[in-house]
Amino acid sequence: MTKKAAGKKAGKAKKYVYFFGSGKADGNRNMKDLLGGKGAGLAEMTNAGLPVPPGFTISTEVCNIYYQEKQEIPAAIDREIDVQIKKLEKAAGATLGSTDNPLLVSVRSGAKFSMPGMMDTILNLGLNDAAVEGLKRRTTNGRFAFDSYRRFIQMFGNVVLEIPKDVFEHEFDAVKKATGARLDTDLDEKALRDVVTRYKGVVQKKTGKSFPQDPREQLKMARDAVFRSWMNARAIEYRRIYDIPDHIGTAVNVQMMVFGNSGDRSATGVGFTRNPATGAKEFYGEFLINAQGEDVVSGVRTPQPIRELEQVLPKAYKQLREITTRLEKHYKDMQDFEFTIQDERLFMLQTRSGKRTGFAAVVVATDLVAEKLITPKDAVLLVDPESLNQLLAPGFDQDEWKKIPAITRGLPASPGAASGQAVFSADHAVEWVNQGKQVILVRRETVPDDIHGMFVAQGILTATGGMTSHAAVVGRQMGKPSVVGAGELEISESAKQVRVKGQTIKEGDFISFDGLSGEVKLGRVASKPSEILQVVNGTLDPKKSELYRRFNQLLTWSDKFRRMGIRANADLPDQAELAYAFGARGIGLCRTEHMFFGEGRIPIVQKMILADNEKDRRKALDELLPMQRQDFYGVFKAMHGEAVTIRTIDPPLHEFLPKREDLMVDIARLEATGKSGRDLNEKKTLLARVEQLHEFNPMLGHRGVRLGITYPEITEMQTRAIIEAACQLAKEGVKVVPEIMIPLVGLVKELRDQKAIVNRVAGETMKANGVKIKYLVGTMIEVPRGAMTADQIAEEAEFFSFGTNDLTQLTFGFSRDDVGKFLRIYQEKKILDRDPFASIDTEGVGAVVRTGVQLGRKTRPDLKIGVCGEHGGDPSSIHFFENVGLDYVSASPYRVPVARLAAAQAALAVKVGD
Numbered sequence: 001m002t003k004k005a006a007g008k009k010a011g012k013a014k015k016y017v018y019f020f021g022s023g024k025a026d027g028n029r030n031m032k033d034l035l036g037g038k039g040a041g042l043a044e045m046t047n048a049g050l051p052v053p054p055g056f057t058i059s060t061e062v063c064n065i066y067y068q069e070k071q072e073i074p075a076a077i078d079r080e081i082d083v084q085i086k087k088l089e090k091a092a093g094a095t096l097g098s099t100d101n102p103l104l105v106s107v108r109s110g111a112k113f114s115m116p117g118m119m120d121t122i123l124n125l126g127l128n129d130a131a132v133e134g135l136k137r138r139t140t141n142g143r144f145a146f147d148s149y150r151r152f153i154q155m156f157g158n159v160v161l162e163i164p165k166d167v168f169e170h171e172f173d174a175v176k177k178a179t180g181a182r183l184d185t186d187l188d189e190k191a192l193r194d195v196v197t198r199y200k201g202v203v204q205k206k207t208g209k210s211f212p213q214d215p216r217e218q219l220k221m222a223r224d225a226v227f228r229s230w231m232n233a234r235a236i237e238y239r240r241i242y243d244i245p246d247h248i249g250t251a252v253n254v255q256m257m258v259f260g261n262s263g264d265r266s267a268t269g270v271g272f273t274r275n276p277a278t279g280a281k282e283f284y285g286e287f288l289i290n291a292q293g294e295d296v297v298s299g300v301r302t303p304q305p306i307r308e309l310e311q312v313l314p315k316a317y318k319q320l321r322e323i324t325t326r327l328e329k330h331y332k333d334m335q336d337f338e339f340t341i342q343d344e345r346l347f348m349l350q351t352r353s354g355k356r357t358g359f360a361a362v363v364v365a366t367d368l369v370a371e372k373l374i375t376p377k378d379a380v381l382l383v384d385p386e387s388l389n390q391l392l393a394p395g396f397d398q399d400e401w402k403k404i405p406a407i408t409r410g411l412p413a414s415p416g417a418a419s420g421q422a423v424f425s426a427d428h429a430v431e432w433v434n435q436g437k438q439v440i441l442v443r444r445e446t447v448p449d450d451i452h453g454m455f456v457a458q459g460i461l462t463a464t465g466g467m468t469s470h471a472a473v474v475g476r477q478m479g480k481p482s483v484v485g486a487g488e489l490e491i492s493e494s495a496k497q498v499r500v501k502g503q504t505i506k507e508g509d510f511i512s513f514d515g516l517s518g519e520v521k522l523g524r525v526a527s528k529p530s531e532i533l534q535v536v537n538g539t540l541d542p543k544k545s546e547l548y549r550r551f552n553q554l555l556t557w558s559d560k561f562r563r564m565g566i567r568a569n570a571d572l573p574d575q576a577e578l579a580y581a582f583g584a585r586g587i588g589l590c591r592t593e594h595m596f597f598g599e600g601r602i603p604i605v606q607k608m609i610l611a612d613n614e615k616d617r618r619k620a621l622d623e624l625l626p627m628q629r630q631d632f633y634g635v636f637k638a639m640h641g642e643a644v645t646i647r648t649i650d651p652p653l654h655e656f657l658p659k660r661e662d663l664m665v666d667i668a669r670l671e672a673t674g675k676s677g678r679d680l681n682e683k684k685t686l687l688a689r690v691e692q693l694h695e696f697n698p699m700l701g702h703r704g705v706r707l708g709i710t711y712p713e714i715t716e717m718q719t720r721a722i723i724e725a726a727c728q729l730a731k732e733g734v735k736v737v738p739e740i741m742i743p744l745v746g747l748v749k750e751l752r753d754q755k756a757i758v759n760r761v762a763g764e765t766m767k768a769n770g771v772k773i774k775y776l777v778g779t780m781i782e783v784p785r786g787a788m789t790a791d792q793i794a795e796e797a798e799f800f801s802f803g804t805n806d807l808t809q810l811t812f813g814f815s816r817d818d819v820g821k822f823l824r825i826y827q828e829k830k831i832l833d834r835d836p837f838a839s840i841d842t843e844g845v846g847a848v849v850r851t852g853v854q855l856g857r858k859t860r861p862d863l864k865i866g867v868c869g870e871h872g873g874d875p876s877s878i879h880f881f882e883n884v885g886l887d888y889v890s891a892s893p894y895r896v897p898v899a900r901l902a903a904a905q906a907a908l909a910v911k912v913g914d
């Protein structure tokens, strides 16, 4: 956009800056795209008549313009900001740059999705050498005025001028030392004046210029720095992890300052309307007397629990409780809020849906329904499907755990059991995890730059900081077990060790902690299945598990709202049982070849493969038949009459044979020892067959339907085993619905060939058993040609199941097994946003799926269509499958709960066909 067009569009000026104050705001809660989450919240609270300091929000569009215009803001937008400053000055009763009544503001970042600590905020902007004296005169509080100024220079110096924090901290500590101060609050005006002088010296030295004195210049520089922070490395990494697009930009909020650092009747704090770790309905948070916002989270002073505020500042406390209760009702969700009390007067500075653990998400959602604040439908929409995985994660085996004494205890910031080797930096965490180790990231306090290490660690342990510190917030959000503020730990990150109660823990030593109790122990502790899994496995009575009751409640609600069926990918009877207990109704993919790996079976399978004539092959298959039949029997039974889709043999045969290299080594060894005879001969025959079966590109080779076509006796045996098992169950009075699925079909004639075999053998088998069974013959759609000719294929196929793993592989031409070599670089270069094997590529692979569905249903309008690739358990892919109108998704057993919830959310959000 040109500068002119940015200011004027079709003659009418476009709005880029939104005011809030004096009980009225230009924006509201629904404008997160434009105002960011923070800006929308401030507008909404203002409209609700809550005490919010006035200000204005520069929209996210300006952030994009800033980047388009090579880091310049068009003059028209600058003028719009000037108009809003005038308005703010009026509302605040103070003037920017005035020496006797200066307006001070904060400049706050805030994108649509909150990104804790990733971007920057500057407080007390507007101060300069003259204004600080004015502030002192007006407040008759010189200590406060200079405390505010030194904070401003430090934040501005760091964020805008990019001077490292420790340079300032060094000066600050020197003054503290010289004056014998223990706490920051011990410094008096004189000492703080000294700090300010030193800080200005730092700025002069590091930038070659003096600290900018013109507040308008300060504001522009701060605004632009916030826009720049959108593209800092840690923000980019954060967005990558959470799949947040880069193009949405951040808003900038400019807001009148209120002061929690103006004395002992002032305070600042943060909190939650419920416990974000457990979901318990309790007021939860922390505050500091005589402090400014960033002190609470930065860990410089240890904050007090919020209930103590009731004693110190009872009136403000009462009002805070009233307001936050109201906010929770208004937003119909647990809120996370920030407040400041200036001379006993309460101000609200932020509200948003609180980040929470998976446990808390389920507890809060079910509680809010019980409290009649929301409906079951709202509850279903409130929980992130992925977060359910936390409820399935194992905990410690309590017997083992109790045997070990705790070395220390910290705050239980995020529940879960963590065991691993101690590492002291995020980079090491990543390095060690890449070597296949499990690590616990131990830090004095984490900083946003640690995000990559936190992501890969089993758990996070810190020595300082409270329940709302960075480690706690991010740990909860990631669902990582975290214990914070374990103050007895004397951590030396440079020496890579911790001392605690006379013991030393070095890098690489095993430690374990429980994120629910806060206990930390030395050593490794065995884990035990989660409570939910114990119920599902039948080892715990569901009535004894409150958590299971809620989990089940939420998923039962989900079942009411979803349209698609949920099946599971399960190959063996015990997996099928687990999937059923998790709520799968049907099996979408039973891979028969996995049965071949069962005990004692491989030699028979090898015999089948090694046979160089049909007769020998049939002999081996006859041996396999009863085993397969028994497995099918078990799988059918576990599904209680729901459909079971069985895929005929799919992988290249050499997967069942020993490796060529291993055989060559064996042979060489036997020959070297001078041995000859049967053993050697057998190995040589095996090697010859392995070499014969060798393929240059096995994934594109002799596999799938191609095996059934070249060795029809395999399809025969598998059909017989399936139908015999079904007949047996039918005789026992158990309903069975077998769906026989032919993989890798690209040509209708391939399917016709196999279907004829299946129908013939099924007919014979049923006749021999005197039972009639209803079964279907269908195909996997996983070769692009199959999708593009789906109208022809549907003439034979009675159902389709999209094999999106192979379909992705074949549509992109990316080998699934080799993609790791370049995918990361593709993502870094923004050639691809996501791993297409984890989340379906809706544009390309999705188009192939869509075509397959449309063509298939053109021939057979009632064609049953599902998906059985990994994508069947991925929430955003599930959304897409709802969209194209599939009948079901099939996911691995552990992902069935995620799929149930995601399918409900998709159905509530999507109209089929759009």
Ligand code: ADP
Pocket (backbone or CB within 6 Å): 053, 105, 106, 107, 108, 109, 116, 117, 119, 120, 121, 123, 255, 256, 257, 258, 259, 260, 292, 293, 294, 338, 339, 340, 349, 350
């Ligand atoms: P973050 O997104 O990292 O929480 P914020 O913009 O919310 O950053 O601000 C950081 C801290 O400064 C918070 O504690 C906030 O409450 C405080 N703060 C922001 N603006 C003001 C203001 N106008 N007056 C007083 N404190 C403020």
Ligand code: MG
Pocket (backbone or CB within 6 Å): 338, 350
């Ligand atoms: Mg904040």
Ligand code: MG
Pocket (backbone or CB within 6 Å): 743, 782, 803, 805, 806
């Ligand atoms: Mg496949």
